[in-house]
Amino acid sequence: MGARFRVVVCLLAASLAVSAYAQTNAAGGLAIPATTSAINSAAPLSQRVVAYDMDAKYNAKAHSVDATETLTYHNLTGQPLDTFPFHLYLNAFQPTSTWVREGKREATRGQDFEKWDAKSYGAEEIKSLEVVGQGDFTNQLQFIHPDDENKDDRTVMQVHLPKPIPPDGYVQFKIKFHDQFPETMERTGWNRDFVLGGQWFPKVGVWWHGAWNCHQFHAYTEFFADFGVYDVKLTVPQYEVVGASGIEASSVNNPDGTKTVAYHGDDIHDFAWTASPHYLIYNDIFQSSVGPVKLRILMQPAHWNQAERHARIAKETMERFDRWYGPYPYKTLTIVDPEPGSEAMGMEYPTFITGGTSWFMPKGLLVPEGVVEHEFGHQYWYGMVATNEFEDAWMDEGINQYSEAKVMDSIFGPATSVLNLWGITAGERDQDRLFYEASADLDSMAQNGWQYFNYNSYGGITYGKTALILLSLENVIGEDTMRQAMHTYFLRYRFTHPTKEDFLKTIEEVSGKDLRWYFNQAVYGTQVLDYEVLKISSVPVDWYQENLKEKKGETEYVDNVWIHRKGEFVVPIDIETTFDNGSKVREHWDGKDRWVRYAYQKKAKIESVEVDPDHKIYFDRNNFNNSRTAEANSAPARKLANYWTCIGQFFAQVLAWWLV
């Protein structure tokens, strides 16, 4: 009884202390600004946890930044916080970091680091860190490595405060830091006189599911951060053309030949910027359902003739996202065409994306379209629906890949949405199948990003498999229902950090179906789907009669079809048998057994059998064995062999031409 009383007294005292501290904070004027720059809302769109106020000076010669950061953090965790972890992503570009070790192990993104190049060095050095009201903690910063045993990794640091920040309280960090950018790696850094400032400032982790979520920078993984307000002043040489997340608030020329450009962003969770003296600016407007969005496209001079291509695909994509999922509420979108040859292409940041093209880009090669579409899609699946990219990579990359297939197919046609050049075609679904097939059974989608077998598996599963699984699911629950589910998911979870189950349960709720059988295999499992038509036979009923003459349409046959489930993934499937009199029979098999046989007695022989005749399932690992014909059709193989022969002849002639 006495112990319980003591606990009650302690809780009461703590509660009074918390209340008093919160009032102190309020009295101290600490708060997250309630500004809004949304098209369609006078109130903040997100529950804001952070406010970053940064003043950064870029040294174009040294490719470095000296900056001050004032971070105001609002403790919405419901409990006192005395420890704060920060990402220092640029420290990944050091020879002993986890990012480099994993990159070297997997040779990811071309960074196999045969030899360490000084240009690859990047750093984010904390010059000082002060917690307002608690003092200077510069000497007490600790590097931590929550994901591995690499004590040399310096991509996450932690600060421990003697006075905890109470629930609903605020804390303000004042940080001075120095960045050294690497020659572009992992979509950040410099190349010639271009720079892309991505993941460049100390960024606090996310309190998620009762704990800090602040992973090290890994070779495959991306990012995770809380929503808030960003006010950033960038000082760069006056000759630079600058672009950044958010809205440009002002631009002032300084007497020392620099200029300071100020940006403001509301309800975003990251801030990236770029500068280059070469950019040409193409402005356009997209009229969304809630108002105009200003498109600012920074093009390389050599790609200027593709500016309209970039604008067109951006607008067509935005129109579809607006119609299908919900409005884009920000007033701007900056599209950056990065320096050729840099590793900065194809990346998403809030209201700011990088494309990817080259000076020779025939219209049938839909590379810039694919990249711009994909990166814009991330404004929804990452930017607004801010899933944990470290732990649930499929929820941003995969769902976005699915959206990409839908958008690109609707614009360019399903068979030609990637390539349509000189008679050679490829579609988004073909591309996703190739991603997936390369490593179909190594990892599940529900896997921490850095724990995939290798980079191919990460790419194949998070991008390819997720897209195929969702495209196939669309055929299980219906395209309209799937679109409605995506719409509901977006509206319900925008400006939050949803989990896997939030997404899956939304689909179940909207479709009104129990889809666990599907999700357990597709999302949480590594099962592979592979149906095959194992065998077909047509034997005359009167086979025993001597001198039997078979006549089409008159002779009766016993027709048998054997279907085999080779893989472990079970999905109900249709099977269509076509007979030589033109008739067709459809069966529906639950797929639970390893095989099934269908027998028919007809005055017709089997001509062909096809599993999944409507092509609803996109993730069958081998589509070639999904059908079988009674008679061989050698034309496709002869066509390819003919190509191969011609290539062989040409090669032989060139060899003989030069050597004899």
Place this chain on the structure above:
Amino acid sequence: MNENMNLVSAGVAIARRNKRYVVWFYLLNLVFAHFGASAFSEAAHAVLDKSLYADKLLHGFNLGIFVELLARPEFGALSSATHPATMFAVVFFLASLVFMPGVLLGYASDHRLPRDEFFRACGRNVWRFVRLFIFFTVIAGIIGGILFGALNALVMAADKTSNERLPFFTQMAGTLIILLVLTVIRIWFDLAQTEVVLRDQPAVRKAIAAGFRKTRRNLGRLLGSYVVVAIVALAVLLGGIFLWHAIVPPSSVLGAFIIGQAMMLLLLATRFWQRATAVAFYVREMTEPVVEERIIPAFVAPVVS
């Protein structure tokens, strides 16, 4: 220019008169390539013949599905398809090496060369041609290696500029120059081969020296002729690909075969045209009267007794 055209026309006349060589070499080329493609063909038949999915490769060319086909385990490793093709390309090269002396003799002859003479020329010169090939490989390898090394350095330097087109155009211009240089070496050795066959020159090094002298003295004429023919070859290739794409329906295997083979035949013919041009030049060189310097007798003072 006229001289070039005369040489090119003379080459055409010779090649036309001896069309059978082109046809025979074409047949060799086709048969060997067919053998080289047999592993690929077998693997493709095994996967595609009874599959309705193969239709997407017949009515069009879906690159994704083609790559999917190559990735199938039952298709086998890609190397099992590329190795035979490479091997048979080498066999075709060797056949060209063996039979080219007969062709050159036939080109120089004003009558239809009897079969035994053709093969005798081939047999007599086979080792000489092997040695010429070795010399050619060494010289072209060294010069080509140096030039390609220099080009790489240039392209890397161009790559450091912010002009994205510069590396590409540097590469293209450099490659063109290197091809011209290698063409000069090829002309030199084409003439050396002609010298070996037509003079029955057993001393290969002398033939190389003679080829070098002739090339040096007539570089413009010879290079011009070869370049004209090479442009025709390029036109054949590009025109053929265009026609293939424009007029052959994707599902027409026969149409694709006919246009593809017509392209290969014409492409081969252009190389024989170059060889005929070299022979025409060589024969002219041999028959053109050599204007010798008049020997002016030295003044001899009368003997005065």
